[in-house]
Amino acid sequence: MADVGILQLQAALVERFESQSDWEERYKLIIAYGRTLASLPEAFRTEANKVRGCASTVWLHAEFDGRVVTYLADSDAILVRGLIALLLAMYSGHTPQEILDAPPAFIEELGLNTHLTTNRANGLSAMVRQLMVYALAFKAQAAAKT
Numbered sequence: 001m002a003d004v005g006i007l008q009l010q011a012a013l014v015e016r017f018e019s020q021s022d023w024e025e026r027y028k029l030i031i032a033y034g035r036t037l038a039s040l041p042e043a044f045r046t047e048a049n050k051v052r053g054c055a056s057t058v059w060l061h062a063e064f065d066g067r068v069v070t071y072l073a074d075s076d077a078i079l080v081r082g083l084i085a086l087l088l089a090m091y092s093g094h095t096p097q098e099i100l101d102a103p104p105a106f107i108e109e110l111g112l113n114t115h116l117t118t119n120r121a122n123g124l125s126a127m128v129r130q131l132m133v134y135a136l137a138f139k140a141q142a143a144a145k146t
Contacts, residue, residue, distance in 0.1 A: 006102035009090050014109045023115055027079065033089065034082030040074035053126030055119040056080040060127065062134035066145075068093050069138055071131065083112075083124050091131055096139035104128050 020026045044061040051058040056077035063070045071092040075081040090106070091099050107113050107128075113121050 006090055006094055006098055010102070010104070010106040010109075013086065013090070014106050017110050026110070026115075030082035030086065031078055032082070033085040034075075034078055034080075037074065037081055037085040037088070038072075040072055044072060045074070051123070051126050051130050053129075054080065054123035056123065058084060058123065058127060060084070060130050060134075062131075062138070064096070064134075064138040064141065066142065068095055069099060069135055071134070073127075079120065080123060083120070084127055087127055087131060091135075096135040096142065099135035100132065100139065 017026055017029060020029055040059055040061070045059050049059045049061050051060050054075075056075050058075045058080060059073060061072045063072075069092065071088050073084040073088055075084055086106075087104070090102075090104065094102075107124065112124065116124065
């Protein structure tokens with residue numbers, strides 16, 4: 001189990017964003033998160049790892065060590081790269097059950113669902129959906145081994 005739970009991570013993120021004076025500053029913060037994202041190895045930039053439903057190209061790869069899920073991702077768009085970096089900061093390194101038990105409430109709390117363009121908001125939903133699909137698959141994989 002991770003030292004800090006996903007819900008605590010989400011609360012800290014909301015607090016950090018709420019300290020920004022306006023949406024221009026919040027967008028800059030999202031982009032800054034994207035700059036911290038490690039580059040995705042070429043081996044994972046495959047058609048199978050592309051997230052469907054994103055206007056930009058987003059690759060999302062997940063690995064499961066039998067305990068926690070590690071997500072790796074990248075995008076060709078700077079703002080989207082920041083959004084996927086936020087998701088990875090919340091969910092990577094947690095068990096499949098922890099991931100499934102912690103919906104991304106921070107998206108609505110921050111107003112991302114209303115301050116992003118429709119295409120970006122739909123893409124963010126697609127990224128979340130893919131993260132959850134991986135977690136569900138890994139949970140089933142772990143259950144099958146027991």
